[in-house]
Amino acid sequence: MSQAVVLEPAEVWAYLVSRELLPADARGAVREVGDGNMNRVFLAIPDDTAIPSLAVKQAPPWIQRLGPSAPMSPERALIEARALRTFAEYAPRQTPRVLDVDPTRFAFTMEDLSDLTVLRTALNDGASLGRTSAEVGELVGRVTFATSVAGATPQARAALIADSVNPLLAEVTLQYLLGDPFVAAEHNHHHPALGAAVESLRRDPAVRTELAALRAAFGAKTQALVHGDLHSGSVMVGVRDGEPVVRVIDPEFAMVGPIGLDLGLYIANVVIAALRSYATGATARGAAHLATVADCWDAFCAAWRDGWPGRVDPLLDDGWLLRELRDTWRDTLGYAAVELVRRVAGYSHASDLETLPDPGPASAVVLSLGHKLLVDREICGSRPDPRALARLVSTSWEAQQ
Amino acid sequence: MSQAVVLEPAEVWAYLVSRELLPADARGAVREVGDGNMNRVFLAIPDDTAIPSLAVKQAPPWIQRLGPSAPMSPERALIEARALRTFAEYAPRQTPRVLDVDPTRFAFTMEDLSDLTVLRTALNDGASLGRTSAEVGELVGRVTFATSVAGATPQARAALIADSVNPLLAEVTLQYLLGDPFVAAEHNHHHPALGAAVESLRRDPAVRTELAALRAAFGAKTQALVHGDLHSGSVMVGVRDGEPVVRVIDPEFAMVGPIGLDLGLYIANVVIAALRSYATGATARGAAHLATVADCWDAFCAAWRDGWPGRVDPLLDDGWLLRELRDTWRDTLGYAAVELVRRVAGYSHASDLETLPDPGPASAVVLSLGHKLLVDREICGSRPDPRALARLVSTSWEAQQ
Known part of the structure; x- marks a missing residue:
């Protein structure tokens, strides 16, 4: 070159x-x-x-x-x-x-997006999420429906898949999101108060099997075009002409993969932002952040339901749609869980936590939520229930106090 | 052109x-x-x-x-x-x-393979399967392990997936295997005795949802390189230098897809051959055919277990392997079921049945097995149990008499 x-x-x-x-x-x-x-x-x-x-x-x-x-x-x-x-x-x-x-x-x-602010930075500065989570859920829903077996013909999907193979960046994700945080790896680090919990997570055979399933799905579940790195550093927010604007940026990790990856990364970072708010005493703002998990999921589902009557494959029935959304929720919880673990036990931590006066308590809740969700994805019920996830987060924070 | x-x-x-x-x-x-x-x-x-x-x-x-x-x-x-x-x-x-x-x-x-015989023809002429099912299971096991996330790096898989997109032939499979047999389509035909059973299958909403799941998995489960058309017309058998030989031919439908597709098509055609034997009174030969379903599955699993210690991804654990084999069995039953339905209610019937003096009774069992397996894949137990499948086939035949 x-x-x-x-x-x-x-x-x-x-x-x-x-x-x-x-x-x-x-x-x-x-x-x-x-x-x-x-x-x-x-x-x-x-x-x-x-x-x-x-x-x-x-x-x-x-x-x-x-x-x-x-x-x-x-x-x-x-x-x-x-x-x-x-x-x-x-x-x-x-x-x-x-x-x-x-x-x-x-x-x-x-x-030029330089008039906008990175979402994580805005949240750290005390911004509310407003419609941001709904906008992200809508984007994921519309893009994944359109590029799924429901929204695209086998020909169009074949071309998309061939064009979108992205093994170099897939290796980055496999290492830094779906690998290193779960083993003793060189660049991992964690708050000293988390030592025992990190050890226990890394020794848990159920964690290993679930992680393996998420790695395999990352490599072999070509459901739809996903952004691949959709955390709160990949979203920009601001106001133009008096209206809030949201832009999802940096899809250089884009690939045809599991839909739950994008939703999981985003939702995990909403959870982290909420715990930051709780840790700073901004309880109402934390609760408001968590309420947007449902906005994100509902907007995602609404985009799929919007596209559904025009699906290219009439042999996909409503029963399949329900099942697909349920499976996507399960994957969402799994990828959210690994993101939670990565942000406190891996290489790439979240400034939401790192800039707290004491990152310990919130980090402990993040890690514990990650561990729980990874090994028991029905902890929030067997059906998609983003409100139950939000309750789990707030009760976990309260229990920690 | x-x-x-x-x-x-x-x-x-x-x-x-x-x-x-x-x-x-x-x-x-x-x-x-x-x-x-x-x-x-x-x-x-x-x-x-x-x-x-x-x-x-x-x-x-x-x-x-x-x-x-x-x-x-x-x-x-x-x-x-x-x-x-x-x-x-x-x-x-x-x-x-x-x-x-x-x-x-x-x-x-x-x-030149002209000294060999197409397996379906040999079976119709009364041949036994011998080691054929084990050889097919071994081939599927070795090829799918080597091209799965366990056997191949993300780079190698990306290249394989990009090279193997096969949308034209995928459309053929979606139509003739995973589509038309389940609706009123132009070239479908069936034995007159099957009218009510075909109707009931096509009206069953559970059939539709399971079919949708198999269509979606066909289009979006890039587990490994599969043959894509592995029925008994794609296998040749014979003897060279006194030794039995088996060759799997015609992988023009090859694609990176669900592993259960190959195993399901092959096993369905073993079931059909067994029912032909039963229908001609060759009960022992039918039972011997069915016993090879376990040979096929066991050889498949043995190939995965052989490759396992050398897996490229050390974060895939034994728990994941068990789960992956179990999921593959579930998919195998699903694709076997649609193949059973296609061979009696779709366009491309099986000469095993068509050349019987009365194809009715065996065809009825084939259709009923397809319907049962499609809507209740745990009818043979929740764990992979090819012997239970064989028993289901023989008891279904006996019940029909």
């Missing part, structure tokens, strides 16, 4: 003009933004405020934070751009607008 | 010389063979018996039996050749040897 594909800030303006995304005579500034673990993101801001500013996301052939010593296929930018195109097709309201995709430089240009 | 790709018998000898598969100075005869629904198959038989004869299989850009008015992508020949290569890697004893693949003419050359 030649280094020539890498875009440098000094080149970005001319690059956008050459792609006909900016007028040749426009003037303005470029700055590099983003916490850039993997990729580079540049903003181009025209002096003329009538010209919309643009964001360019570019994947160097390595992990940006680590540099050329950590090679990583730049194809991920094209996977992300392709996923954004599909998301925009079915969930345009929640998807950033992509204006241009450049396969030769593994870059794409999209609307 | 130019017609120039189509091989004609007069060309085959020169073609094989040009591919360096026959010596330039060899002489011999070419004949077209095979019941050729989809493809053409030619045998090239050298006069010099020291030179092995060869089979050339070629896919015209249409369904061979229907001609140019029924276009069908000739890529199927390459899918088949690729599947045979993978099968040969893990189950060489049961896989025909492929000597050459020609992507420009959608043709491949393999060992």
Whole structure:
């Protein structure tokens, strides 16, 4: 891979003009933004405020934070751009607008989102979720219905599956979400008060079997196009023209996989945000966060029910739909559970907890919920019941006090 | 698609010389063979018996039996050749040897199998199954383990899945196996004695929901590379050098799908052969056929247990293996059930039954077993128990008398 594909800030303006995304005579500034673990993101801001500013996301052939010593296929930018195109097709309201995709430089240009805030940051600062969870549930519901056996023909699904195989990023998920947190791995860390609980989780054979089932489903359940990394760092929120806006970003982990993965990651992070609120004494806000778990699930189900009368396979019946939604809830709880465990016992912790004066009590509840949900997914009942999950979280917090 | 790709018998000898598969100075005869629904198959038989004869299989850009008015992508020949290569890697004893693949003419050359007999034909003529079911179970076990999340890395599986998407033939299976037999469709037919039972099956909402689950799993359960059409017409048997030989042929439906599909189709056809034996009064042979259901399942499980210590994913534990085998048994019963229904109520019936003096009684048992297994897969117990399935078949036959 030649280094020539890498875009440098000094080149970005001319690059956008050459792609006909900016007028040749426009003037303005470029700055590099983003916490850039993997990729580079540049903003181009025209002096003329009538010209919309643009964001360019570019994947160097390595992990940006680590540099050329950590090679990583730049194809991920094209996977992300392709996923954004599909998301925009079915969930345009929640998807950033992509204006241009450049396969030769593994870059794409999209609307500038720098007026919005990362959801996790907003929640840490005390924001409420409002309709955010419902918007996320609707996006997941609309995209997964449209790309499932109910919404897409075998031909369309075959093309989607072939285009979306994403083994490099799948390995990242298998390691950091579905692997390391459950064993003694190099970069794991946890709060000192959690030692015994982490040990007990890692020794529990039931945890191992459930984890294995989730790993296998991740690798072999090609239900629908999923975002693959849908935590509260992949959602941006804000207000435009007086209206709340929600954008789901960064689908570079996108793949055809289990639907419960996206819902589980998102819901786990709502639970974590709620526990942060409880830990700071903001009990009402915590309860309000938890109430949105049902908003998310209900919007997801509503999107499936909306699509259902137009399903491409008339031999899928209502009984199957009920069963599929129930199975998805079960998977949701499973992937939520591993996300809860990862955020307190793995490598990548949640700032929601880490920035608390004492992350101990909330982290202990997060870990214990993860353990419980993993080994007994019927702890919230045998049918999808997001309100029961919310109650389990709040009673677990109270019991801890 | 130019017609120039189509091989004609007069060309085959020169073609094989040009591919360096026959010596330039060899002489011999070419004949077209095979019941050729989809493809053409030619045998090239050298006069010099020291030179092995060869089979050339070629896919015209249409369904061979229907001609140019029924276009069908000739890529199927390459899918088949690729599947045979993978099968040969893990189950060489049961896989025909492929000597050459020609992507420009959608043709491949393999060992001549014309000394062997199609299993269904042999069984109809009164042959016993011997080790055939065990050989088939071993092939399915070895190929599916090697291509599952336990046997293959995410990278290898991604490549396999992208290479193996097979939507055209998937549509055939969705229609003729998993669709039409369960509704009033044009080419369906059934024995007059079955009218009420067929009606009752088609009206049963539980049948519809289970069928939907099997359709969805067919389209979205990418467990492993499966043959996709593994009935007793896709197995050849015979004797070479005094030893029984078994070859699994015709994997043009190959895809990454649910493992239970292959086991279910094969086992259903063993059940049908057994019921033919019962119907002809060959009770001992029928019982012997049924006993091989356990041989097939046990050989399948043994192949998984053989591969297990070398699994690529050490986080898959023994608890998961047990659960995976149990789920596979459940899927096996489901796909066996639809195959039983198809063979008496769909388009493509089984000659085992059709050539009986009165196909009625055996067909009635086949249909009733299909209906029962579809709606209650625990009728044979909640754990994999192929012997219980065999008992269910023989008691169902006795009850019918």
